[in-house]
Amino acid sequence: MFKGFKAQVVLPVALIAMLLITGGAVGFSYWATKHEEGLVEQQIGDKVDSLKSIFVTAEQLMDDRTRASMSLLDEQINSRGGADRGPPIVVHGTTVNDILVGGRGQAGNFEIVDYVTRFNKGTATLFSKDGPRFVRIATNVKKPDGSRAVGTELDTTTKAYAALSHGQAFYGVVDILGSAYFTGYEPLLTKGGDVIGLTYVGYKAELPILSSALDASRLLDSGFVAVVDDKGAIRYQPSWITPEAAQEHINNSSGSWVVSRYPLPEWGLTIVSTYPVTEMQSLSRKIGYGVALAGLLIGMVISIVLFVLLDRKVLHLLGGEPRVAASYMKRIADGDLAVDIGVSGDDSSSLMASLKVMQLKLKNLVSAVRGGAAEVSDQTKKFEAAAGAFQRTRDDASALELLRQTKAVGGTLAVLEKSVGRFKI
Numbered sequence: 001m002f003k004g005f006k007a008q009v010v011l012p013v014a015l016i017a018m019l020l021i022t023g024g025a026v027g028f029s030y031w032a033t034k035h036e037e038g039l040v041e042q043q044i045g046d047k048v049d050s051l052k053s054i055f056v057t058a059e060q061l062m063d064d065r066t067r068a069s070m071s072l073l074d075e076q077i078n079s080r081g082g083a084d085r086g087p088p089i090v091v092h093g094t095t096v097n098d099i100l101v102g103g104r105g106q107a108g109n110f111e112i113v114d115y116v117t118r119f120n121k122g123t124a125t126l127f128s129k130d131g132p133r134f135v136r137i138a139t140n141v142k143k144p145d146g147s148r149a150v151g152t153e154l155d156t157t158t159k160a161y162a163a164l165s166h167g168q169a170f171y172g173v174v175d176i177l178g179s180a181y182f183t184g185y186e187p188l189l190t191k192g193g194d195v196i197g198l199t200y201v202g203y204k205a206e207l208p209i210l211s212s213a214l215d216a217s218r219l220l221d222s223g224f225v226a227v228v229d230d231k232g233a234i235r236y237q238p239s240w241i242t243p244e245a246a247q248e249h250i251n252n253s254s255g256s257w258v259v260s261r262y263p264l265p266e267w268g269l270t271i272v273s274t275y276p277v278t279e280m281q282s283l284s285r286k287i288g289y290g291v292a293l294a295g296l297l298i299g300m301v302i303s304i305v306l307f308v309l310l311d312r313k314v315l316h317l318l319g320g321e322p323r324v325a326a327s328y329m330k331r332i333a334d335g336d337l338a339v340d341i342g343v344s345g346d347d348s349s350s351l352m353a354s355l356k357v358m359q360l361k362l363k364n365l366v367s368a369v370r371g372g373a374a375e376v377s378d379q380t381k382k383f384e385a386a387a388g389a390f391q392r393t394r395d396d397a398s399a400l401e402l403l404r405q406t407k408a409v410g411g412t413l414a415v416l417e418k419s420v421g422r423f424k425i
Helices: 005-079 111-120 161-163 208-215 243-251 275-320 322-333 351-393 395-419
Strands: 083-091 095-102 125-130 134-137 170-176 181-187 196-205 224-229 234-236 257-265 267-275
Touching: 005 111, 005 161, 005 170, 005 181, 005 196, 005 208, 005 224, 005 257, 005 267, 083 134, 083 196, 095 125, 095 196, 111 125, 111 134, 125 181, 134 196, 161 170, 161 181, 208 224, 208 234, 208 275, 224 243, 234 243, 243 257, 243 267, 257 275, 267 275, 322 351
Parallel strands: none
Antiparallel strands: 083 095, 125 134, 125 196, 170 181, 181 196, 224 234, 224 267, 257 267
């Protein structure tokens, strides 16, 4: 088995092809994996840039809107005679100084803040300063239970507080009672220039276009892009995944997800992209299997074509296996003209057919030479007898017999010469 010329040629070629294809499949699979990872990273980059542009655009629009509302709030205070420090009061269990606007206390008085939001929407607040604290005494910011957040304090851990504690205004995104707001804060001054509190206006960071962009941010099959706050808690995520599941994948305690983070310092948020490692590996295997299968099919086709070509172009021309032809020629060269030469096919011009013809001609030549040699030997004996008789008798009959035997020897030699003369040397 597998001893024929076709098998001996095709099998090594097929083996080499399979090795090359296997190596190529491994190499291509590695390249494809890196290529797909690059495509995913590019996809992530594009989606992150798109989300950043949404935040930047929203920031520009909300900044203008916030400053317009702050101007309206300041106008309402100034048009009523400006602000002054009022007497201490208790606001929801917290003692602070009241703020007087036109001589009228503002603690629990929502006329000004509601006037601003009635025209410009959003929220507005008056804070009273109590040492390092800023306490809401008039606001339409709502707590989770729906009540006004009167008596609550400004979070001292925010960027807004850091600026305001140094007497500077702040415009930007802050967390207010667990929700992101685009805000404006300015120190509230008396006519004498003393800081007695803060004025605030803001808009809850509701970005409908962001939701649709996140819904379209699927990575591979189950990967996604989300937005978290500075504590790592989910703020925005695609609608097709629950906040709990998104939080679990972003935390990545199992290490089975690829997580990348892109900070948004102006908003105090971070864009997070994540996708499963197994999905990238599965994609790589699919590519590798596809390449291997395609390579296997190509190798099989090459082997079959080579097998057919060898049969039609080489073995048909040889008329048999080259190894067998070489064996026949060696036996003939060794003098064995009795070997039975088998010829494959019906091509009379093939090597094996020509070898068989040569064998027959050599047989005929050897037979002719043998016959001629025997005849020469017999005629030589007769010639010697005629020559002996002629020497004894010297008569005409002996001379004629000698001449006849001489011609017979010459004729036999001529026949041999003609038989050998057909071969070129």
